[in-house]
Amino acid sequence: MSENLIEVRGLTKKYGDFLAVDGIDFIVQKSESFGLLGPNGAGKSTTMRIIAATSQRTSGEVSVLGKDPEIQGPQIRAHLGVVPQQDNLDTQLTVTENLYIYGRYFGLSKKFINSKISDLLEFAQLEEKRDTKVEALSGGMKRRLTIARSLVSEPDILILDEPTTGLDPQARHILWDRLFRLKEDGITLLLTTHYMDEAEQLCDRLIVMDKGRIMAEGNPAALIKKYSTKEVLEVRFGSNRNAVMAPAMRELCERIEVLPDRILLYTENAETVLENIVAAGHHPNTSLVRRTSLEDVFLRLTGRSLIE
Amino acid sequence: MLLSAAVAIAERRSGKPGDHYYAGRSRAVVERSYIAFKSSTWFVILSGFVEPVLYLLSFGYGVGQFIGNIDSGTGKMVSYAAFIAPGLLATSAMNGAIYDSTWNVFFKMHESRLYHGMLATSLGPLDVALGEMAWALLRGLVYAMGFMIVVAPLGLIPSWWGILAIPAAVLIAFGFAAFGMAVTSYFTTFQQMGLINIALLPIFLFSGAFYPLTVFPGWTQALIKALPLWHAIELIRGLTLGAIDMRLFGHVLYFLVMIAGGLFFTTRRLNALFMR
Ligand SMILES: Nc1ncnc2c1ncn2[C@@H]1O[C@H](COP(=O)(O)OP(=O)(O)OP(=O)(O)O)[C@@H](O)[C@H]1O
Ligand SMILES: [Mg+2]
Numbered sequence: 001m002s003e004n005l006i007e008v009r010g011l012t013k014k015y016g017d018f019l020a021v022d023g024i025d026f027i028v029q030k031s032e033s034f035g036l037l038g039p040n041g042a043g044k045s046t047t048m049r050i051i052a053a054t055s056q057r058t059s060g061e062v063s064v065l066g067k068d069p070e071i072q073g074p075q076i077r078a079h080l081g082v083v084p085q086q087d088n089l090d091t092q093l094t095v096t097e098n099l100y101i102y103g104r105y106f107g108l109s110k111k112f113i114n115s116k117i118s119d120l121l122e123f124a125q126l127e128e129k130r131d132t133k134v135e136a137l138s139g140g141m142k143r144r145l146t147i148a149r150s151l152v153s154e155p156d157i158l159i160l161d162e163p164t165t166g167l168d169p170q171a172r173h174i175l176w177d178r179l180f181r182l183k184e185d186g187i188t189l190l191l192t193t194h195y196m197d198e199a200e201q202l203c204d205r206l207i208v209m210d211k212g213r214i215m216a217e218g219n220p221a222a223l224i225k226k227y228s229t230k231e232v233l234e235v236r237f238g239s240n241r242n243a244v245m246a247p248a249m250r251e252l253c254e255r256i257e258v259l260p261d262r263i264l265l266y267t268e269n270a271e272t273v274l275e276n277i278v279a280a281g282h283h284p285n286t287s288l289v290r291r292t293s294l295e296d297v298f299l300r301l302t303g304r305s306l307i308e
Numbered sequence: 309m310l311l312s313a314a315v316a317i318a319e320r321r322s323g324k325p326g327d328h329y330y331a332g333r334s335r336a337v338v339e340r341s342y343i344a345f346k347s348s349t350w351f352v353i354l355s356g357f358v359e360p361v362l363y364l365l366s367f368g369y370g371v372g373q374f375i376g377n378i379d380s381g382t383g384k385m386v387s388y389a390a391f392i393a394p395g396l397l398a399t400s401a402m403n404g405a406i407y408d409s410t411w412n413v414f415f416k417m418h419e420s421r422l423y424h425g426m427l428a429t430s431l432g433p434l435d436v437a438l439g440e441m442a443w444a445l446l447r448g449l450v451y452a453m454g455f456m457i458v459v460a461p462l463g464l465i466p467s468w469w470g471i472l473a474i475p476a477a478v479l480i481a482f483g484f485a486a487f488g489m490a491v492t493s494y495f496t497t498f499q500q501m502g503l504i505n506i507a508l509l510p511i512f513l514f515s516g517a518f519y520p521l522t523v524f525p526g527w528t529q530a531l532i533k534a535l536p537l538w539h540a541i542e543l544i545r546g547l548t549l550g551a552i553d554m555r556l557f558g559h560v561l562y563f564l565v566m567i568a569g570g571l572f573f574t575t576r577r578l579n580a581l582f583m584r
Contacts (some may be wrong), residue, residue, distance in 0.1 A: 041506075052428065054424075054427060054428055054582060058547045071328060072322070072328070073322075073328060073432070074321070074327065074328070074331045074431065074432050075315075075318045075319065075322050075430070077318075077428065078312075078314045078315045078317065078318030078319075078429075078430040079312075079314075079315055079431055082428045084424065084428065086420065086421070088420075088421035088424045088425040088428075089425070090340070090344075090420070090422060090425065091343060091420050092344040092347075092348075092420070093343055097343050100343075100510055101336070101339065101340045101343060102425070102429065102495075104336040104339055104340070104430050105333070105336050105337075105426055105429035105430070106313075106314040106315055106317065106318075106429050107314065107318070107331070107333050107336070107430065108317070112313060153312065153313075153314035153429070154312040154313070154314065154429075155312070155314075156312070156315075209498040221353075244461070248350060265576075276486050284497035
């Protein structure tokens with residue numbers, strides 16, 4: 001049985017005259033892992049804040065657990081664990097005190113919180129730093145603490161705005177694993193990311209946003225299938241020659257993208273295309289055959305690469 | 309879905325008036341201040357307590373030697389030290405409250421993003437406003453009690469009504485905390501914050517702590533009587549000198565209005581700032 005935890009219809013948000021979110025619709029179901037993908041300024045964080053009842057919408061309808069965030073903010077926030085894009089830990093307090101007082105903000109008892117702290121410290125891999133002031137933590141440690149803190153109230157929905165930004169690769173993989181387990185426990189995840197591999201790993205479904213609008217929606221594999229070919233050939237001719245070589249490449253492949261540093265050729269069989277390029281007498285400095293990813297979907301939809 | 313403890317707690321409040329702004333949990337905000345305070349430097353606190361004592365010694369006993377007794381404003385003659393002691397008590401309640409509700413709040417609002425974190429939980433803006441003011445008020449109370457402990461044995465509190473000066477100091481501190489936090493929530497730069505300090509000094513010097521307002525021309529008196537510190541000093545002086553009359557209620561009312569206004573504007577502003 002599916003249950004809609006979050007419903008967004010015709011949502012817009014203006015900052016002054018600037019339209020940051022321009023009429024978006026989506027639904028997130030219980031225990032689903034839902035991603036918001038898009039370049040800087042797409043409106044991802046704005047959308048997240050409106051859902052998390054910390055920002056007011058300009059128009060449209062939003063329902064979280066059947067409630068309107070503008071009318072029942074505290075009641076909705078009691079269900080949420082929020083990891084904001086910018087850390088807002090309590091820098092005057094220690095690691096443990098941060099976890100403790102955050103639980104107190106939710107009204108939880110001392111006993112309840114204290115019984116959770118050691119698990120949360122383990123989750124954040126911060127056992128050795130338990131009595132360290134937050135000020136003295138590294139950026140990645142702060143990020144992990146922020147994520148652990150969001151779990152103290154045992155949320156039903158976890159809202160993660162670029163959770164792994166600033167984490168080293170190992171910490172990222174550990175976090176993915178933890179998030180995956182939370183999802184198995186029935187927690188609904190709503191997350192934004194700039195990392196395509198992260199979205200492909202974590203999201204059951206996602207929307208691609210650009211300039212406040214939704215460009216596409218679906219599960220990662222289906223999006224790749226719909227908007228891209230099976231394989232990509234990346235060739236580099238040197239930065240000033242890529243544009244010159246573009247017309248020749250276009251003759252050899254039905255869809256290409258010319259980026260400043262390389263040309264991407266979208267095809268079902270990249271090896272054959274590469275052979276044809278060499279047979280036609282062109283000699284790229286380097287070439288790479290790979291499977292297409294969400295990055296390519298994004299490029300197709302917006303004409304821009306995701307990480308600029 | 310199994311209800312988590314956090315949800316059950318929030319739901320209990322649901323449907324009550326103001327549930328959108330207030331979760332009834334400003335205690336958690338006070339607790340946070342207490343945890344931060346435990347590891348902070350005691351000496352900042354101490355300085356706020358020492359200051360009025362030094363004023364009292366220097367002016368009350370120094371300058372007082374040349375002044376002798378002074379008309380308390382009710383026809384009774386009292387020593388100069390007993391005249392200024394309530395003024396200094398009111399001022400220390402003000403200073404304690406202002407310190408926490410202005411610079412500290414400014415820092416939390418703009419530098420440490422502390423309120424962003426609080427308002428992402430099931431707390432509401434009124435919880436944050438009340439909690440922060442309560443802490444500032446506690447500081448005012450501690451200053452006032454410390455001062456009383458020093459001055460009462462010196463015989464500077466001639467009336468038993470003087471005991472009520474302590475709750476009065478709490479009321480005064482609450483008023484200043486509410487006002488200070490409301491003003492701070494509208495300020496966005498350090499320069500604007502500097503104005504608070506600039507304004508406080510003349511208010512302190514001219515609000516009647518050191519001599520009766522009658523030395524001023526009528527229009528100046530009227531201006532000073534509009535300012536909160538004058539009401540604070542008159543209220544506390546009335547109590548410590550035992551000059552009880554209806555005017556004291558007027559001063560209390562002044563502070564009640566100040567508290568209500570401060571709470572209203574702070575809550576509104578926090579909501580506007582963090583719920584944008
Ligand atoms: N508080 C604000 N006041 C004014 N404009 C804002 C505010 N917050 C966001 N914006 C604008 O709204 C647009 C969307 O911002 P948002 O933070 O939602 O983007 P994003 O998709 O999260 O980007 P990023 O990937 O960089 O985090 C941007 O153009 C931004 O400048
Ligand atoms: Mg963002």
